[in-house]
Amino acid sequence: MKTLARILALALVASCTSVARITERERELVSRELRARVEPLSTDLEQARARELLGQPIGRKEAVAIALALAPEARRALAELDVASAARARAELARNPLAQLEVLRLGGDTDVDFDLTQPLAELITRRARLERADAELRAERYRAARALVRLAHDVRREWLEAVGAAQAAKLAEERFEAEAAATRLAEELHSAGNLVESALSLSRVALAKARETASAARLRSALALASLARRLGAPDARIELDTDELREAPELELDALAEQAEASSLELREARSRVDAAAHAAGFAGREALLERSSAGLSVARDDGRSGAGLTLGLALPLFGGAEVARAQARAQLELELEQLEALTLDLRERSLSLTQRYAAAADRHRAAAEELEPAARRFVDDTLRQYNAMQIGVFDVLAARRIELDAQEQLLARALELQRIAADVDELRAGSLPDEPALVTALE
Amino acid sequence: MSLSRRNFLTKTTSAALAGAALARSVAARGASTLTVAELASALPPGVPNVDYKPVVTPDGATLPFRVVDGVKVFHLIAEEVEHEFAPGLAVRAWGYNGRVHGPTLEALEGDRVRIYVTNRLDAPTTVHWHGILLPSGMDGIGGLTQRPILPGETFRYEFTLRQHGTFMYHSHHDEMTQMALGMMGLFVIHPRRPSEPAPDRDYAYLLSEWRVDPGARRPDPNEMSDFNVLTLNAKIAPATSPIVARTGERVRLRVGNLSAMDHHPIHIHGHAFTVVETDGGVIPPAGRWPEVSVLVPTGSTRTMEFVADNPGDWALHCHMTHHVMTQMSHGIPNLIGVDASRFDEELERIVPRYADMGESAHSHGGGAIPPNSLPMVGTRGPFGYVTMSGMFTLLKVRDELREGVDPGWYEHPAGTVASPAAATELARDGVVT
Ligand SMILES: [Cu+2]
Numbered sequence: 001m002k003t004l005a006r007i008l009a010l011a012l013v014a015s016c017t018s019v020a021r022i023t024e025r026e027r028e029l030v031s032r033e034l035r036a037r038v039e040p041l042s043t044d045l046e047q048a049r050a051r052e053l054l055g056q057p058i059g060r061k062e063a064v065a066i067a068l069a070l071a072p073e074a075r076r077a078l079a080e081l082d083v084a085s086a087a088r089a090r091a092e093l094a095r096n097p098l099a100q101l102e103v104l105r106l107g108g109d110t111d112v113d114f115d116l117t118q119p120l121a122e123l124i125t126r127r128a129r130l131e132r133a134d135a136e137l138r139a140e141r142y143r144a145a146r147a148l149v150r151l152a153h154d155v156r157r158e159w160l161e162a163v164g165a166a167q168a169a170k171l172a173e174e175r176f177e178a179e180a181a182a183t184r185l186a187e188e189l190h191s192a193g194n195l196v197e198s199a200l201s202l203s204r205v206a207l208a209k210a211r212e213t214a215s216a217a218r219l220r221s222a223l224a225l226a227s228l229a230r231r232l233g234a235p236d237a238r239i240e241l242d243t244d245e246l247r248e249a250p251e252l253e254l255d256a257l258a259e260q261a262e263a264s265s266l267e268l269r270e271a272r273s274r275v276d277a278a279a280h281a282a283g284f285a286g287r288e289a290l291l292e293r294s295s296a297g298l299s300v301a302r303d304d305g306r307s308g309a310g311l312t313l314g315l316a317l318p319l320f321g322g323a324e325v326a327r328a329q330a331r332a333q334l335e336l337e338l339e340q341l342e343a344l345t346l347d348l349r350e351r352s353l354s355l356t357q358r359y360a361a362a363a364d365r366h367r368a369a370a371e372e373l374e375p376a377a378r379r380f381v382d383d384t385l386r387q388y389n390a391m392q393i394g395v396f397d398v399l400a401a402r403r404i405e406l407d408a409q410e411q412l413l414a415r416a417l418e419l420q421r422i423a424a425d426v427d428e429l430r431a432g433s434l435p436d437e438p439a440l441v442t443a444l445e
Numbered sequence: 446m447s448l449s450r451r452n453f454l455t456k457t458t459s460a461a462l463a464g465a466a467l468a469r470s471v472a473a474r475g476a477s478t479l480t481v482a483e484l485a486s487a488l489p490p491g492v493p494n495v496d497y498k499p500v501v502t503p504d505g506a507t508l509p510f511r512v513v514d515g516v517k518v519f520h521l522i523a524e525e526v527e528h529e530f531a532p533g534l535a536v537r538a539w540g541y542n543g544r545v546h547g548p549t550l551e552a553l554e555g556d557r558v559r560i561y562v563t564n565r566l567d568a569p570t571t572v573h574w575h576g577i578l579l580p581s582g583m584d585g586i587g588g589l590t591q592r593p594i595l596p597g598e599t600f601r602y603e604f605t606l607r608q609h610g611t612f613m614y615h616s617h618h619d620e621m622t623q624m625a626l627g628m629m630g631l632f633v634i635h636p637r638r639p640s641e642p643a644p645d646r647d648y649a650y651l652l653s654e655w656r657v658d659p660g661a662r663r664p665d666p667n668e669m670s671d672f673n674v675l676t677l678n679a680k681i682a683p684a685t686s687p688i689v690a691r692t693g694e695r696v697r698l699r700v701g702n703l704s705a706m707d708h709h710p711i712h713i714h715g716h717a718f719t720v721v722e723t724d725g726g727v728i729p730p731a732g733r734w735p736e737v738s739v740l741v742p743t744g745s746t747r748t749m750e751f752v753a754d755n756p757g758d759w760a761l762h763c764h765m766t767h768h769v770m771t772q773m774s775h776g777i778p779n780l781i782g783v784d785a786s787r788f789d790e791e792l793e794r795i796v797p798r799y800a801d802m803g804e805s806a807h808s809h810g811g812g813a814i815p816p817n818s819l820p821m822v823g824t825r826g827p828f829g830y831v832t833m834s835g836m837f838t839l840l841k842v843r844d845e846l847r848e849g850v851d852p853g854w855y856e857h858p859a860g861t862v863a864s865p866a867a868a869t870e871l872a873r874d875g876v877v878t
Contacts (some may be wrong), residue, residue: 174797181791189778193782385799386813387660392774393774394777
């Protein structure tokens with residue numbers, strides 16, 4: 001009895017250390033994957049440091065680092081991994097043996113029968129089951145890493161939208177300021193008797209429109225900022241943005257994107273691991289079903305004052321073809337996993353190709369806006385100002401030129417955002433996570 | 446009866462008789478000092494400073510000639526010319542012999558002239574001798590009296606000058622374009638036997654108008670009404686040279702106008718003058734009257750004479766106020782009654798970077814303006830800024846003059862310059878301000 005208790009205690013300790021060890025190792029492996037795939041300030045920022053960073057202007061990399069430290073989505077991904085780690089630890093443990101005591105009183109006699117049996121399937125499929133569990137844990141590890149990579153890029157996209165909205169709001173504010181100044185001048189000219197009523201009214205119409213637009217832009221900016229704060233795991237933070245990065249157009253070399261995407265895809269690795277697991281499962285599913293409820297062990301009996309020991313064997317009779325069904329089911333599961341792997345491979349290639357095309361077009365449009373449209377509009381305003389200085393044109397002509405410049409600046413902002421969104425998707429793809437399919441490019445876009 | 450006689454004559458008389466008919470017509474118009482016989486043939490070529498006192502074309506030039514077998518030979522070359530209206534405003538114009546306008550042609554009544562015209566432009570052209578009586582085929586109207594002179598070609602015009610006075614020449618092919626680009630000049634013919642003594646000073650001006658947008662480098666011939674560069678001999682103030690006279694000298698001022706759409710009332714300060722000639726001939730003394738301004742219609746010349754009897758610096762300008770502006774625009778808001786500096790202030794809110802561009806012309810500051818433009822400039826004067834540009838120059842009358850040297854600003858005798866009124870003066874005269 002003492003010996004039995006000792007064995008049980010040891011087993012318990014062994015199982016616990018095994019869970020802690022696996023959990024630690026898995027988290028380390030995920031962390032390593034993450035470090036290789038995203039480049040924030042740090043992938044394992046202390047929470048306190050992350051909160052400190054929240055008080056400073058936040059660039060893209062800071063945003064990612066803070067989210068990895070503070071966002072519940074990051075912790076959830078790791079918690080899910082812990083669950084998988086525990087499951088793997090469980091798979092390593094042998095199933096407890098079955099002790100069966102039978103005491104019968106027959107007439108004046110007491111028969112005692114004690115059997116200690118271990119399920120047979122346990123013994124015969126242990127190695128295969130461990131391999132399946134390993135494969136499943138690998139799948140979960142890749143899934144966790146992918147969730148974190150996705151989170152990092154979601155945060156980057158949210159940051160981008162917040163920066164874009166803030167800059168759009170600033171442009172709308174500048175437009176409002178310009179219209180307001182022009183309207184004040186129109187009012188002065190009108191009250192001096194130099195401007196007709198309709199010209200003043202037109203000025204006021206433009207001002208009202210600019211006021212409405214600026215208000216809407218402010219709201220969009222506030223909402224984008226709130227959304228970013230939530231994504232960072234700090235919904236109450238008052239976030240200030242460092243917007244410098246938007247000015248630099250990313251220059252991407254996408255010739256080998258499909259190969260790179262396939263080589264680094266975490267989803268592909270997860271899917272392969274699931275195929276492995278399903279293949280292992282298929283390998284022993286028949287035996288397991290056949291040996292289901294079958295067991296072997298020792299038997300001690302005492303009957304009629306005689307006692308003896310022997311072997312005991314319990315066999316489930318394969319009358320109803322359970323093994324065949326189990327094998328078919330496992331094979332079907334394997335087929336399913338293989339199909340999913342295939343579909344994923346196609347998605348990766350398609351996304352690589354479409355991102356390459358979208359990047360080329362967006363870079364082209366951005367270049368046109370940045371190198372031609374915006375400078376031309378800026379020059380137009382400068383020329384107009386010189387003509388104004390030369391008294392060739394009036395202040396309202398300058399305003400008209402300024403509107404064109406603001407239009408161009410808005411267009412440039414839109415193009416820069418578009419390019420940055422694509423760059424984020426490309427980076428996510430290269431980091432091993434398949435970005436969501438973008439909205440279809442419509443004929444009218 | 447007389448009609449049939451005239452028909453008879455035109456059909457049967459010799460060239461001499463035709464010349465005599467012309468003589469009658471010219472003499473009737475008071476433009477010739479020649480006899481009937483003299484009009485029928487060319488006379489010995491007039492010699493400058495012997496037979497006539499050459500005219501001065503301020504800021505211009507006189508075309509040299511040579512005499513071949515008793516004929517004065519001139520050579521005009523139509524070509525593109527880089528022309529400066531005033532420092533800071535230059536254009537690619539069309540002119541003659543490297544000048545805009547072309548040099549003044551000058552001759553003596555009775556001279557036979559042969560004028561070669563070489564076309565170095567990319568466009569066909571002709572030269573019309575405006576106001577000059579000549580055979581129809583020498584009149585220089587493209588398509589009507591000759592075929593146009595094609596690029597690279599040289600044409601010969603030859604005729605005898607049977608009148609005297611102030612005339613002009615200009616392109617008469619695609620006139621709107623070629624004249625707007627500057628293809629014109631003066632043609633002065635001196636009388637062979639003047640009835641009046643030659644003036645002490647003889648100046649000639651050609652008026653014209655241009656459209657040059659600030660920052661552009663070529664006059665726009667398509668402009669129809671809003672001309673913004675108004676020139677005296679193709680110059681604008683402050684680049685117009687002053688004309689000078691010694692006190693008591695008689696001054697002749699010949700003014701021709703070949704503007705596209707405008708007539709110019711030329712006004713002289715400090716003097717009254719008499720118009721003695723038009724390009725139609727001499728005005729009989731009984732028909733002249735004193736004036737201080739004379740309207741010079743486009744396509745006409747007016748010759749004025751006056752005695753410079755009033756020393757000083759006198760303005761000489763077109764009296765249309767928009768014609769003494771340069772590169773004036775007419776599409777800007779009326780700022781009278783509002784604080785113009787407020788505009789610059791608000792403009793910095795419309796275009797924030799305007800703050801870095803300096804003050805604008807609205808506040809007479811030195812803000813950046815388009816290259817190659819002289820918008821709204823005026824002229825520097827001894828008492829500050831003269832707000833006239835364009836068709837504006839000075840007549841400087843002095844007791845003492847050194848020929849060829851600008852006498853500088855007039856030194857006013859003490860007490861002859863308007864100045865702030867003293868309080869004692871106001872009190873004395875009962876003026877309440
Ligand atoms: Cu005028």
